[in-house]
Amino acid sequence: TTTRPPIRRYTIASVEFERVETPFLIGLWIFCASLAKIGFHMAPSLSKMFPESCLLIAVGVAIGILLFLTDKLHVSPLTPDTFFLYMLPPIILDAGYFMPNRLFFDHLGTILWYAVVGTIFNTLTIGASLWAVGQTGLFGCDTPLLDMFLFSALISAVDPVAVLAVFEEIHVNEILYIVVFGESLLNDAVTVVLYHMFESYTEMGPSNILATDLLAGFASFFVVALGGTVIGIIWGFATGLVTRFTHQVRVIEPIFIFVMAYLCYLNAEIFHLSGIMAITFCGITMKNYVEANISHKSHTTVKYAMKMLSSSSETVIFMFLGVATVNKNHDWNTWFVILTIFFCSVFRSIGVIVLTALVNPFRLYKLDRVEKFVMSYGGLRGAVAFALVLLINPTHVKLQPMFVTTTIAVIYFTVFFQGITIKPLVKILNVKRAEKRKPTMNERIHERFMDHTMAGIEDILGHHGNHHVRDKFKRFDNKFIRPYLLRDYKGAEPKILETFSKLTMKDAMELMKRNASNV
Amino acid sequence: MGNRSSLLLRDEEIAQIQEETGFTPNQIERLYSRFTSLDRGDCGTLSREDFLRIPELAINPLGDRIVHAFFEDGADRVNFRQFMQVLARFRPIKKTKDNKLNSREQKLRFAFKMYDLDNDDKVSRDELLAILHMMVGANISEEQLTSIAERTIMEADQNGDQMISFEEFCKALERTDVEQKMSIRFLN
Numbered sequence: 006t007t008t009r010p011p012i013r014r015y016t017i018a019s020v021e022f023e024r025v026e027t028p029f030l031i032g033l034w035i036f037c038a039s040l041a042k043i044g045f046h047m048a049p050s051l052s053k054m055f056p057e058s059c060l061l062i063a064v065g066v067a068i069g070i071l072l073f074l075t076d077k078l079h080v081s082p083l084t085p086d087t088f089f090l091y092m093l094p095p096i097i098l099d100a101g102y103f104m105p106n107r108l109f110f111d112h113l114g115t116i117l118w119y120a121v122v123g124t125i126f127n128t129l130t131i132g133a134s135l136w137a138v139g140q141t142g143l144f145g146c147d148t149p150l151l152d153m154f155l156f157s158a159l160i161s162a163v164d165p166v167a168v169l170a171v172f173e174e175i176h177v178n179e180i181l182y183i184v185v186f187g188e189s190l191l192n193d194a195v196t197v198v199l200y201h202m203f204e205s206y207t208e209m210g211p212s213n214i215l216a217t218d219l220l221a222g223f224a225s226f227f228v229v230a231l232g233g234t235v236i237g238i239i240w241g242f243a244t245g246l247v248t249r250f251t252h253q254v255r256v257i258e259p260i261f262i263f264v265m266a267y268l269c270y271l272n273a274e275i276f277h278l279s280g281i282m283a284i285t286f287c288g289i290t291m292k293n294y295v296e297a298n299i300s301h302k303s304h305t306t307v308k309y310a311m312k313m314l315s316s317s318s319e320t321v322i323f324m325f326l327g328v329a330t331v332n333k334n335h336d337w338n339t340w341f342v343i344l345t346i347f348f349c350s351v352f353r354s355i356g357v358i359v360l361t362a363l364v365n366p367f368r369l370y371k372l373d374r375v376e377k378f379v380m381s382y383g384g385l386r387g388a389v390a391f392a393l394v395l396l397i398n399p400t401h402v403k404l405q406p407m408f409v410t411t412t413i414a415v416i417y418f419t420v421f422f423q424g425i426t427i428k429p430l431v432k433i434l435n436v437k438r439a440e441k442r443k444p445t446m447n448e449r450i451h452e453r454f455m456d457h458t459m460a461g462i463e464d465i466l467g468h469h470g471n472h473h474v475r476d477k478f479k480r481f482d483n484k485f486i487r488p489y490l491l492r493d494y495k496g497a498e499p500k501i502l503e504t505f506s507k508l509t510m511k512d513a514m515e516l517m518k519r520n521a522s523n524v
Numbered sequence: 525m526g527n528r529s530s531l532l533l534r535d536e537e538i539a540q541i542q543e544e545t546g547f548t549p550n551q552i553e554r555l556y557s558r559f560t561s562l563d564r565g566d567c568g569t570l571s572r573e574d575f576l577r578i579p580e581l582a583i584n585p586l587g588d589r590i591v592h593a594f595f596e597d598g599a600d601r602v603n604f605r606q607f608m609q610v611l612a613r614f615r616p617i618k619k620t621k622d623n624k625l626n627s628r629e630q631k632l633r634f635a636f637k638m639y640d641l642d643n644d645d646k647v648s649r650d651e652l653l654a655i656l657h658m659m660v661g662a663n664i665s666e667e668q669l670t671s672i673a674e675r676t677i678m679e680a681d682q683n684g685d686q687m688i689s690f691e692e693f694c695k696a697l698e699r700t701d702v703e704q705k706m707s708i709r710f711l712n
Binding site: 367368369370440442445446447448450451452453454455456457458459460461462463464465466467468470473476477480494501502505508509 | 555558561562575578580581583584585586587590611614616635638639652655656659660663664668671672675676679680693696697699700702704705706707708709710711
């Protein structure tokens with residue numbers, strides 16, 4: 006006979022934390038971050054002085070210290086994977102979907118110029134300068150050239166999350182905003198390539214690098230950037246096509262937009278292409294077609310869900326940055342930190358000045374001195390740099406702990422010092438401010454009218470500028486794309502109709518409100 | 525072609541056009557060579573057909589109106605100086621120099637004239653409707669276009685005459701960056 010296990014009496018209540026630990030902690034983090042956010046808005050004097058991102062980092066540090074002192078669990082919630090796979094995509098999708106397309110494409114040349122050439126310039130100059138200073142022995146440690154370049158590749162990229170968080174609050178004029186913000190989105194392609202390139206070079210060892218490896222790095226830039234863009238555009242069109250058939254099942258319309266954009270991001274990441282560029286262009290592409298297909302209510306849902314997801318991810322990222330600061334593995338090197346911050350600021354300004362001087366002759370709207378200053382000053386570093394520095398393998402790169410500490414220092418410097426001072430500076434320098442509003446019927450019609458006129462004038466001049474290209478695309482779109490992706494194709498000027506229906510809707514609502522109060 | 529055109533354009537003419545329009549001599553020569561290449565009949569002036577031979581312009585919904593704007597009342601040919609005076613309206617505004625033809629008001633005036641076909645200094649409902657027809661195309665119902673036109677006029681009209689005068693037109697666009705929207709970077 007087998008011995009039966011002792012009978013466990015039925016308990017009234019029991020504790021089993023392990024089973025829910027992960028989702029519970031995630032929920033708790035989001036809850037804390039959101040509570041902190043409410044807190045700032047209840048203290049208006051605080052949020053007037055500091056950008057929200059600074060306050061969130063501060064709260065994060067406080068929580069980090071608490072966790073550190075209680076020595077509870079060694080939490081490092083901000084791992085590269087959670088960052089790149091879960092926290093970054095919502096922010097970038099939001100940015101791409103609500104991108105002012107017109108503005109973005111009008112200034113695309115300038116944006117690409119800063120994003121590509123500017124980032125390469127910063128990486129090379131910062132890396133080389135740090136290495137040169139390292140040769141004098143000031144840092145007290147060995148500083149191999151390739152390690153320095155790996156570090157400068159991740160530190161020189163302007164961060165879309167930080168830029169958005171700070172610039173959303175200060176409302177600079179739209180051209181300045183789109184240039185800085187567009188740069189931060191599109192420089193991801195350069196950062197990804199330079200990072201992976203220098204990473205594999207450090208693994209190979211400097212003596213084994215051939216000229217072909219350098220050429221391969223150059224070629225891979227085009228693959229990463231164009232590949233990411235193409236994947237984004239394809240998924241964008243696919244989303245448009247799918248939503249063409251959703252009119253029977255309105256409730257699932259928003260999910261297609263989110264899931265397909267997310268798949269697009271992951272799809273690009275599978276091939277080590279630029280996920281940020283993919284999801285940006287996916288958002289830009291799909292909006293044109295999706296908005297016409299889905300119902301008004303679904304559109305509202307998409308809008309608010311996207312805003313909510315992106316703002317909560319942003320909140321959590323900044324808080325996690327604060328929490329991650331508090332740990333035992335710091336390797337503080339005063340000179341290295343100071344010089345990195347110094348080189349980052351100096352080369353950012355030099356880069357902006359030189360690149361602007363080169364690009365201004367080709368621009369209708371010249372970027373002036375004040376704008377150049379805000380551009381170089383608004384080059385904030387953020388969580389992308391932090392996630393990338395955590396990805397460095399310490400067995401290949403002995404200086405990794407020092408890099409982590411320095412990256413955190415640079416992020417703190419840019420987010421705190423530059424983030425806090427930029428608001429008063431924009432006021433003192435009298436930067437043109439933006440005003441956001443919906444266009445009136447007159448503006449919509451007359452502005453389209455002017456576009457057609459300018460396209461016509463460009464054709465008369467035989468000079469193929471923005472208007473000409475836009476006109477060509479619009480014609481192509483109206484003939485070959487819209488009829489297939491839209492369920493209810495309404496002819497050439499959807500924007501005029503859209504403005505009209507929005508305005509009449511608004512009128513009707515106001516009329517109803519007025520009448521309701523009369524009753 | 526470039527050589528021939530600079531031979532045909534005398535220096536004093538260039539200086540005169542420069543004075544009138546604010547273009548640089550290089551830009552004038554460049555535009556002159558474009559002018560001669562559009563001028564199929566080699567007669568020193570352009571006709572409406574010369575303009576409409578440009579393929580993109582022919583399919584531009586406002587092509588006819590744009591071409592029309594180059595011709596003075598009743599004229600059916602335009603010479604190089606008139607051509608340049610129209611184009612000068614699209615020069616970017618420079619804060620430091622005085623801007624005659626390319627001021628904001630002139631730019632708006634140009635757009636307004638394109639709407640105002642009968643030259644009575646007012647845009648009527650029918651004039652607006654005609655433009656909307658050209659831009660929006662055929663897929664849309666007549667009633668909807670009419671209600672869009674009516675709404676647009678109602679929004680801009682301040683004195684209640686159911687028309688948009690030039691002042692009302694400027695008022696309706698006061699927040700639009702006309703300086704940017706109606707400027708082109710002319711190549712040197």
